[in-house]
Amino acid sequence: MGMIGGGPGAFIGGVHRIAAGMDGEIELVCGAFSSDPEKSKQAGEQLNISTQRIYGSYKEMMRSESSLPPNERMEIVSIVTPNHVHFEPTKLALENGFHVILDKPLAFDLKEAKILQELANKSDLLFCLTHTYTGYPMVKEARQQVLSGKFGKIRKIYVDYPQGWLSNLLEAPDSSHHSRKQATWRTDPAQSGIAGAMGDIGTHAFNLAEYVSGLKVTKICADINTVVEGRKLDDDGTVLLKFNNGASGFLYSTQVAAGEENNTRIRVYGEKGGLEWQQEDANSLKVKWVDKPTEIYRTGNIYLSSFAKHNTRVPSGHPEGYLEAFANLYRNFALCVKAKMSGTEPKPEWLDFPGVEDGVRGMTFVERVIESGKSDEKWIDL
Amino acid sequence: MGMIGGGPGAFIGGVHRIAAGMDGEIELVCGAFSSDPEKSKQAGEQLNISTQRIYGSYKEMMRSESSLPPNERMEIVSIVTPNHVHFEPTKLALENGFHVILDKPLAFDLKEAKILQELANKSDLLFCLTHTYTGYPMVKEARQQVLSGKFGKIRKIYVDYPQGWLSNLLEAPDSSHHSRKQATWRTDPAQSGIAGAMGDIGTHAFNLAEYVSGLKVTKICADINTVVEGRKLDDDGTVLLKFNNGASGFLYSTQVAAGEENNTRIRVYGEKGGLEWQQEDANSLKVKWVDKPTEIYRTGNIYLSSFAKHNTRVPSGHPEGYLEAFANLYRNFALCVKAKMSGTEPKPEWLDFPGVEDGVRGMTFVERVIESGKSDEKWIDL
Amino acid sequence: MGMIGGGPGAFIGGVHRIAAGMDGEIELVCGAFSSDPEKSKQAGEQLNISTQRIYGSYKEMMRSESSLPPNERMEIVSIVTPNHVHFEPTKLALENGFHVILDKPLAFDLKEAKILQELANKSDLLFCLTHTYTGYPMVKEARQQVLSGKFGKIRKIYVDYPQGWLSNLLEAPDSSHHSRKQATWRTDPAQSGIAGAMGDIGTHAFNLAEYVSGLKVTKICADINTVVEGRKLDDDGTVLLKFNNGASGFLYSTQVAAGEENNTRIRVYGEKGGLEWQQEDANSLKVKWVDKPTEIYRTGNIYLSSFAKHNTRVPSGHPEGYLEAFANLYRNFALCVKAKMSGTEPKPEWLDFPGVEDGVRGMTFVERVIESGKSDEKWIDL
């Protein structure tokens, strides 16, 4: 695997590397870790990459790796740059025949996203978009239970995504906050796109709603706010949702719920019962019933679906977390790449990672939700 | 105290009686417990009311009690009938000079509500509307902490009110469900008014939002649904909220979240931190901060506000619940009635119970939220 | 009902009165509220007791009430005095033909306890000892589930009873702490007996272990400590337990776990599964299984045993607490008294309250546990 981005000071690059390496399925062999060749070199050396495969730019990396014999070149590109540098390296990777793992969102805007979708679909390449929450074993269990029909027709879907870390203007020029770098690009339209919180975490909430329910959002009505004075993008919003089976619900994502960390939560209710999962208690899944006791499903137990079991490494009672969820995306992606290369059939559990269609859904959501936020009309189509 | 309603099979009547009796401030001396004189008699006898003060109708009760010498007649009327029988007995009570405790909502519709408001305001009588949740000591603590300004300007308010007991058509004519009676009047427009879930529990959520925040809702945008086929009123809804200080948020109340009981929850966030209370853990209040550990305030401790302390009966670690919260309304009301009668000044802690203005706010909310549910316009004024 | 004790400043007297009054089954008609006749009079007047039935001493009350015609005298005596004033009034009550509700422990020492046991057993009178925790509906549910055999043979029983309020010498002569009065008699051998924490809360833990498991403790090994310098009685202890079916476990009760409130907890495990209840989440019962999801049983639901249902007043999702648990003891006791007076058969659910045998068990535990604490021998018989 080669990596684009993830140089000094980047949070998500390190997460991707831990995730990629966790199960020994993927080896990092090359990278263009920064747009600054010197920084790229430093990062690569720290990561023990052989000098000749540390590149000064992703273009150089594509050119150089493509020219290696097939069994020597990287097979997968992992792209972990800020949003405005998603499109070009992804496009190049696909054009040069590399499988792609891309940090979400798919692109800077919907137009770019659709180009990448077309490219990916007409290629024979695999594509993974890292919507991390779908990597948690109990989120996979939740999806399997909903799809099994045990709850009857789904009626209500609620997704919470509260954060509080942007309660102040961390991105202010004179800010000395330790999260200033993280805050700055996320609140800058030139790097993030038209959405702030809705793009950064709202897309995760949206993806989680569609993933767990197996449904599609058809209509939205959004209240989008920029709460902190001086901020250039939304930092808060609530979105009413209508789904293609008639279900309704909402998602909200905010970065000004002062004191909240990252407590993503989803609740889905059908005719007979429902379920609840939240990241702060990631190894549990609450299953609720009309007139029967609530059940707590826990990772690592034999009563779970094959999808949950496949995505767990340790016995019940040993908590796994965010990095393992992330690693599940990489592992499943790698297993599918290996299956493709060996001409074998991947298992359904391996194929269960978010892809380019999720990315286009996410970018559609971003465009429409911002539009809805500005509109006097109540419901707009997604 | 005299009671109107609360005869055989009524849930809330028994709750009112326990609440009224808990602290020995109030004695039940008479009642018209049912519109059926025979049933009223039975109920009254079971409650050890002297036969001559068990009445066959509330009109008879008003007449009869008014004719007693002041020091022998009831001083307070507690009205616990279904919604469509709130207006007349309340009106009569006020006209006959009795202090009133009324189960929410204030009336069948806003028009009635405003008449009662006028009557109450021009009288010298005390009025309590039993929005139970405001009786919990930790809800009172929450309000005091918000009002103290410690969180800075309030930005976000979220209220959850999920129930699941109406996931099926319990009110069906052939239903043999143990909650059929409760379901039937709540889903009948002739008894409940124009709203189902929004009136029954949405008004509690609305009241909680305004009570804890000290703010007023100015605009709403509602998604109102009748989820269960055959039902005549809404059983589900989510409402986007705008507040008079610029804060925003939502409330939802649903009776089709299958498997949920009654887990009312409120979260309020300001510039510096926020708080969270939920009924399932009613004796705790979570206080959250940007960059400081979350604090858990618990009932019965010396660090609490006088408002929380005044509304607790037992030492810390001994949980109080719904009945005690309800009893706090009665107790504070009774203390104020006694103060009035003795010409003394009531303490601020005693005056802290919901009144006729809360009732008018609630009925306004009901009318507007149902209107918003039907409207294509996004925001409507409250 | 008449009350002995519970005058000004007493915590538990007020709790008994609320509990007795909650369900309208019992009326407080007389009392000797203090050993100081003046204070008794004040208390009685505040409670609206007719002047001639407010007594200056419990002896006077016994004499006077006994001389009333049977249908006018009190039927039940509630005794809520400190431990050293349990024996005499209880003895008098039994000798004068009154049913007795007594705050635990049964007596000052085991010798007294056995005399009361003999008196009670040879009389035709009902006797209730207020081990409050057995009044919680989910504790009753726990017992029923264990007795049903669903978990197989019981193997392990753990009871926690941590408090922290005696972490400092509140009983010091110069203490101005708001809990000084509560601390003083509990740590005074002349008022409490040979045990401090073990008598005050350890007996509750012991009773809970035997009640929920349906087993008897046969051997104990105790570590008993007086942690706070200057204290005259134990404020901390852990006791290893052996039960009559071969099960083992422990209980601990401490009043120096600084920061703990009153989080009584019991866990019982059998061959196939187990259960857990704790007072901080009193309306839930966790039921655990080898290789099946944990279940959460909740008060107010139709799937519960008749014992849990009978002891709940409000629908699921409306928390009940300590006062309701206490009231369940009174209500069941009153129902049994009424059944006896009317010559009808009490229901099994009514009979489920702690009695004089529990009291003797508790006093035996106190004597032996203190002995074990001083002994170099490991196991001693109970």
Next chain:
Amino acid sequence: MGMIGGGPGAFIGGVHRIAAGMDGEIELVCGAFSSDPEKSKQAGEQLNISTQRIYGSYKEMMRSESSLPPNERMEIVSIVTPNHVHFEPTKLALENGFHVILDKPLAFDLKEAKILQELANKSDLLFCLTHTYTGYPMVKEARQQVLSGKFGKIRKIYVDYPQGWLSNLLEAPDSSHHSRKQATWRTDPAQSGIAGAMGDIGTHAFNLAEYVSGLKVTKICADINTVVEGRKLDDDGTVLLKFNNGASGFLYSTQVAAGEENNTRIRVYGEKGGLEWQQEDANSLKVKWVDKPTEIYRTGNIYLSSFAKHNTRVPSGHPEGYLEAFANLYRNFALCVKAKMSGTEPKPEWLDFPGVEDGVRGMTFVERVIESGKSDEKWIDL
């Protein structure tokens, strides 16, 4: 790094490899993965170890690696064999000049343990014993807060370690249970030593007690049981503890608490307050106070000690778990090895991993606790 053990079917070997690889500090370069050379080969190949460094036995590995030039040979040996194969490879590793990471317990018995201690101490080599729980950031935070003195003198220490997976005789010859292999060696005296549950998980509980409190256990009184019929070693026990500062408490570890997973928990109380950590909520630390609200410290926040911060990889709200805790041991060990090799001073945070002294303490505990279990004497010295 080279690895001994961890071949096909071993659980803990895979955990060690993930932990070692997580932070890119350590590379697995050779191994003797099984006592069966063929299985070792298979395992090594799957792990992409170069063929010539996959060894058929640990003796061969020691010989061969020692003969390589210093900059080419492995620097660290990770030993993950069952208990009865800890001593010899560890001895050989130390004698051959390799730093050692050893899965707990240190040895098969105390005699062996002391030999290894002597060897390690007189060498210049680093030694890490993988008591995983000390790798959790919030366990480190707990220790730092206790050591800071903020709670005053420590008085009470309680450690819980309940598991339920051995509730049945999984190790029976005819068992087809998926955990049979794990059960078999743990319950076999020839492989495990004199203790079952007390060695397997009791030592973790013991280590946690001493680590977090900074105190030493001086006396114990143990109730040790073999609950499941046919089992050869203890599967359950509770141990009363006395500490060198006068504090007391208990630990229990059981593998027959049917329905429990692995919910290790520690509570420590001092004069002014205390703290509580449990593995099921590993990213939180509850800090409790007499007369102040409980505080919840959470991983990833700036208010934490440098020890907690150093051992966290992701921002607050992104849960880390068991594998990350394990990886912290490896990472700190590797940082110290590198410091030693480069002649620089390791940071205090790096040195904070369990070593050979912890191992000797653990083996002492095992010997004495089994002895105490058989003794009629109450307290025995540790």
